[in-house]
Amino acid sequence: MRKITTAEALAAQIQDGATIAISGNGGGMVEADHILAAIEARFLQTGHPRDLTLIHSLGIGDRDCKGTNRFAHAEMLKRIIAGHFTWSPKMQALVKNNTIEAYCFPGGVIQALLREIGAGRPGLFTHVGLGSFVDPRNGGGKSNECTTDELVELIEIDGETKLRYRPFKVDYAILRGTYADPRGNVSLEEEAIDMDSYSMALAAHNSGGKVFVQVRDVLEAGAIEPRRVKLPGILVDGIVEHREQPQTYLGGYDLTISGQHRRLSSNDAIELVSHPVRRLIARRAARELVAGASTNFGFGIPGGIPGVALREGVPYQSLWLSVEQGVHNGMMLDDAFFG
Structure with missing residues (x-):
């Protein structure tokens, strides 16, 4: 199976009503914005995909047009589950105006829940969030009036109260790496962080979904040493090479940010x-x-x-x-x- 393709070809595969998990962190780190831009462009041209659910653990965007801002359109998005919405004022407005359903969960909870989904387990069982706004007695993480489904429940294990964050199906994971080979193996060696890339890939793959990865360069087969592979090709369905991919919104690649060089001062x-x-x-x-x-x-x-x-x-x-x-x-x- 040929895995090297274009952002436009991948965007065309996204179905209406799909659940999409995207990697990223403030400042553009491990953000696959070239693919996200193609998805947004398709929606603006055709009205599809629509009624999407978006999942991300930490804030993604530039407070303008990138990252989660790509999805901040009425009708394109139905629901968002995220750690916070700081980097997308447009998304904040959709939430505030009850245009979309919105859940705000701790970033670590979302990352751990994705790993549980990838393992096929019945959700995340944890004390994290007890007594806080994600406790179902205090709103269950629901961020506005139009959000009504309960995604968190109270349970008792060995006499102790815990929260169960319910699992969901992930149809697509959209991730970013540095290098890929023709078989779909991906390394993140020159990225700032790995984030929850593997957990997202596993969650989508084991949900029967697809994993799309944007990289800076596609190398020849065998060029990536096995220990450098962070996303094995067996999990990856599509690779987009974007030679102009920046490490962060600053542009270019700074190997001190990826930890490969040390600053002298x-x-x-x-x-x-x-x-x-x-x-x-x-x-x-x-x-x-x-x-x-x-x-x-x-x-x-x-x-x-x-x-x-x-x-x-x-x-x-x-x-x-x-x-x-x-x-x-x-x-x-x-x-x-x-x-």
């Missing part, structure tokens, strides 16, 4: 928070850091704490660092390139 790796109020909050939070502590940074104001800590002599480099995308240690980026 850590001061160059982190930009200081520009907004004075955010900087003040970050400075106060940085004072709470103690040497040797394991510290996880989430998106938003927390992303600015490392830069402040580094410049003010707080023991930043003695900490064990991680970010919500799952990467440990390294130098933090903030704002649109958080992680």
